[in-house]
Amino acid sequence: MAKAPVLTPQAEDFPRWYQDVVAKAELADNGPVRGTMVIRPYGYAIWERMQAELDRRIKDAGAANAYFPLFIPQSYLEREQEHVEGFSPELAVVTHAGGKKLEEAAVVRPTSETMIDAYFAKWVQSYRDLPLLLNQWANIVRWELRPRLFLRTTEFLWQEGHTCHATDTDARAYALRILREVYEDFVVNVMAVPVFAGLKTDREKFAGAVASYAIEGMMGDRKALQMGTSHVLGQNFARVFGITYLTESGDQEFAWQTSWGVSTRLVGALIMAHGDDGGLRVPPRLAPVQAVVLLVRDEDGAGERAAALRHELAGAGVRVELDARVDVTFGRRAVEWELKGVPVRLELGPRDATAGTVSLVRRDTTAKETVPLAGVAGRVTALLDEIQTTLYEQAVARRDTNTVDAESLDAARDAAQRGFSRLAWDGSGDAEDRLAEAGVTVRCLQRADGGLPESVDESGLFAVIARAY
RNA sequence: CGGGGAGUGGCGCAGUGGUAGCGCACCUGCUUUGGGGGCAGGCGGUCGGGAGUUCGAAUCUCCCCUCCCCGACCA
Structure with missing residues (x-):
C-alpha cells in the first residue's frame, strides 16, 4: 500500500x-x-x-x-x-x-x-x-x-x-x-x-x-x-x-x-x-547509531536472538541499538530509523529465529539481504565500510558532474546558477560585483593544481563560484 | 532590515460576522505485527499576542510577535 x-x-x-x-x-x-x-x-x-x-x-x-x-x-x-x-x-x-x-x-x-x-x-x-x-x-x-x-x-x-x-x-x-x-x-x-x-x-x-x-x-x-x-x-x-x-x-x-x-x-x-527523500543518511564513521537491531515480533525466541545480536555487535565495536518496541508496528519503526539515517538495519523476527538468519538493510541503497546469524558481525562491519565509501562516492559524483570550467565571467556566472564553476581569476575589476548581481559569489580561490594560495594577489589563481548558504 | 506568503488541538488543514471543525498523531480496549495495519470508544484548541469596531469577532481595523520564500549581511 x-x-x-x-x-x-x-x-x-x-x-x-x-x-x-x-x-x-x-x-x-x-x-x-x-x-x-x-x-x-x-x-x-x-x-x-x-x-x-x-x-x-x-x-x-x-x-x-x-x-x-x-x-x-x-x-x-x-x-x-x-x-x-x-x-x-x-x-x-x-x-x-x-x-x-x-x-x-x-x-x-x-x-x-x-x-x-x-x-x-x-x-x-x-x-x-x-x-x-x-x-x-x-x-x-x-x-x-x-x-x-x-x-x-x-x-x-x-x-x-x-x-x-x-x-x-x-x-x-x-x-x-x-x-x-x-x-x-x-x-x-x-x-x-x-x-x-x-x-x-x-x-x-x-x-x-x-x-x-x-x-x-x-x-x-x-x-x-x-x-x-x-x-x-x-x-x-x-x-x-x-x-x-x-x-x-x-x-x-x-x-x-x-x-x-x-x-x-x-x-x-x-x-x-x-539526505534523500527518505530522510537523513548518516555516514557510518559519524553515526551515533551505526546499526539498529529491529525485533519484528517476539515469538519463537526472536527476542532473545535480537538481544544477543545487539550484544555481539556491540562487542565487535559497532555502535548499535536494539529496537524491541513490538507494540509499535514494524513499518512505523522501520520508517523512523530510515528518517534518522541509521546506516544498517538488522531485522529479526520469528522466521529468522527459526532459520537462524537475519535481514540486513542498507540505508544508502535500500538493498536488503538475508544472511546467517553466525558471523553477521563481520558482515555488518564490512557493510559499514561499504556504506561510508558509497556515500562519499555519491557526493563526489554530484560535485564533479556539477562543477564546470568556465572560460568567461558570463559563463561562470551562468554555470554557478546550477552548480559550481571554476574561472581563471585576476582579482582586479568589478568581477565580484557582477557575480553578486546574479546571486552568486566566489567561494574560494585555488591554485591551478588545487593548492592553497598564499595571498589573493598571487597570479594564476582560479575562483570557485557558486550560490551559497 | 526590504519585498512576498502564512500563523486555528502535537503536525497538516477547512472554516468571510452568529454554539470551533476535519485528517493524522495521542489515550483506552480488542485484533494485528516481515514496510507508516483494522474496528470501536475517548482526551485535547480562550483560533500567535494586545487594543479597537460590533448586540455578537477565528472572520473587520490598528499595533506587535513568530515562521517560511526571495534579496542585502553572515559560520
Missing part, C-alpha cells in the same frame, strides 16, 4: 524538505526567541560525535582546550577596527544587569578573539612561551536576520581555536595545517563530504584577518556551504592587545596569530549533503 511521502520530496521544495528532515528525524526545534534553536537528543548525539572526532584531531595538532567567559567588555571588541565594524551589526549587548544599568556594556561573544587575546597578552612573554595553541568549545551569539536551523542561528555551538606564534611563517603553516589535517580530514573522511579548500577573497574574509581559508562543500541542491574556516591574523590583534614577546636576541616583537572554527552548521551540512 503506497502511503503519502513522509517528507516533502527534495525535487519539489528543497528548503521544505530540509525542515521536514530536521523535524521528522527529531534533530531540532525552533527556540522561543527568534533565531534560537533547541537541539534534540538525536541531533545533539550527532554533534557530540562531530565534537569527539574534531577534538581528537585538534589535540593531535597540539592545541589544548580552555574556556573563556561568555561576556566580553564592549571596549575589548572596539579595539580592532575592522573587527568591530564586521561584527557590530550582529552583536547582542547587555546594558542592564543586577537591576541597574551597567557602567560598561557587556557583549555576548560573537567570537572570542578579543577576550582571549587580552589573556594571551598576559601569558605570552618569551619566545619560549610560543607557540601557544588553545581551543575552546563554546556557544556564541550573532544576531541573525535570516535564521535557519543549524545553518544560521542566532546562538550556535562551535569550536574556536586561537594561537600565537613566533613567526609569520609558523602561524601561516599552522592555519593551513588546521584546515587540512583537522577540518578537511574530518569532513572528507568522517562526514564523507568532498570539499574545495581555498582562500577567501577580501570581501569574504573574516573581519580583522590577513587571510581567511575555508573548505566549501556542495549540498544536495548544488549550493555551496562553508564547512570550516581558518584565519591568518598576522599581528593585527597582537598590536591592539599588546601580545608581545622577547625573541632569542632580546628584541620585543608582536606575536603572529591564527584563529579557526567549525560549528553546529556541520549538522546542516550533513543533512543536505547526504
Whole structure:
C-alpha cells in the first residue's frame, strides 16, 4: 500500500524538505526567541560525535582546550577596527544587569578573539612561551536576520581555536595545517563530504584577518556551504592587545596569530549533503547509531536472538541499538530509523529465529539481504565500510558532474546558477560585483593544481563560484 | 532590515460576522505485527499576542510577535 511521502520530496521544495528532515528525524526545534534553536537528543548525539572526532584531531595538532567567559567588555571588541565594524551589526549587548544599568556594556561573544587575546597578552612573554595553541568549545551569539536551523542561528555551538606564534611563517603553516589535517580530514573522511579548500577573497574574509581559508562543500541542491574556516591574523590583534614577546636576541616583537572554527552548521551540512527523500543518511564513521537491531515480533525466541545480536555487535565495536518496541508496528519503526539515517538495519523476527538468519538493510541503497546469524558481525562491519565509501562516492559524483570550467565571467556566472564553476581569476575589476548581481559569489580561490594560495594577489589563481548558504 | 506568503488541538488543514471543525498523531480496549495495519470508544484548541469596531469577532481595523520564500549581511 503506497502511503503519502513522509517528507516533502527534495525535487519539489528543497528548503521544505530540509525542515521536514530536521523535524521528522527529531534533530531540532525552533527556540522561543527568534533565531534560537533547541537541539534534540538525536541531533545533539550527532554533534557530540562531530565534537569527539574534531577534538581528537585538534589535540593531535597540539592545541589544548580552555574556556573563556561568555561576556566580553564592549571596549575589548572596539579595539580592532575592522573587527568591530564586521561584527557590530550582529552583536547582542547587555546594558542592564543586577537591576541597574551597567557602567560598561557587556557583549555576548560573537567570537572570542578579543577576550582571549587580552589573556594571551598576559601569558605570552618569551619566545619560549610560543607557540601557544588553545581551543575552546563554546556557544556564541550573532544576531541573525535570516535564521535557519543549524545553518544560521542566532546562538550556535562551535569550536574556536586561537594561537600565537613566533613567526609569520609558523602561524601561516599552522592555519593551513588546521584546515587540512583537522577540518578537511574530518569532513572528507568522517562526514564523507568532498570539499574545495581555498582562500577567501577580501570581501569574504573574516573581519580583522590577513587571510581567511575555508573548505566549501556542495549540498544536495548544488549550493555551496562553508564547512570550516581558518584565519591568518598576522599581528593585527597582537598590536591592539599588546601580545608581545622577547625573541632569542632580546628584541620585543608582536606575536603572529591564527584563529579557526567549525560549528553546529556541520549538522546542516550533513543533512543536505547526504539526505534523500527518505530522510537523513548518516555516514557510518559519524553515526551515533551505526546499526539498529529491529525485533519484528517476539515469538519463537526472536527476542532473545535480537538481544544477543545487539550484544555481539556491540562487542565487535559497532555502535548499535536494539529496537524491541513490538507494540509499535514494524513499518512505523522501520520508517523512523530510515528518517534518522541509521546506516544498517538488522531485522529479526520469528522466521529468522527459526532459520537462524537475519535481514540486513542498507540505508544508502535500500538493498536488503538475508544472511546467517553466525558471523553477521563481520558482515555488518564490512557493510559499514561499504556504506561510508558509497556515500562519499555519491557526493563526489554530484560535485564533479556539477562543477564546470568556465572560460568567461558570463559563463561562470551562468554555470554557478546550477552548480559550481571554476574561472581563471585576476582579482582586479568589478568581477565580484557582477557575480553578486546574479546571486552568486566566489567561494574560494585555488591554485591551478588545487593548492592553497598564499595571498589573493598571487597570479594564476582560479575562483570557485557558486550560490551559497 | 526590504519585498512576498502564512500563523486555528502535537503536525497538516477547512472554516468571510452568529454554539470551533476535519485528517493524522495521542489515550483506552480488542485484533494485528516481515514496510507508516483494522474496528470501536475517548482526551485535547480562550483560533500567535494586545487594543479597537460590533448586540455578537477565528472572520473587520490598528499595533506587535513568530515562521517560511526571495534579496542585502553572515559560520
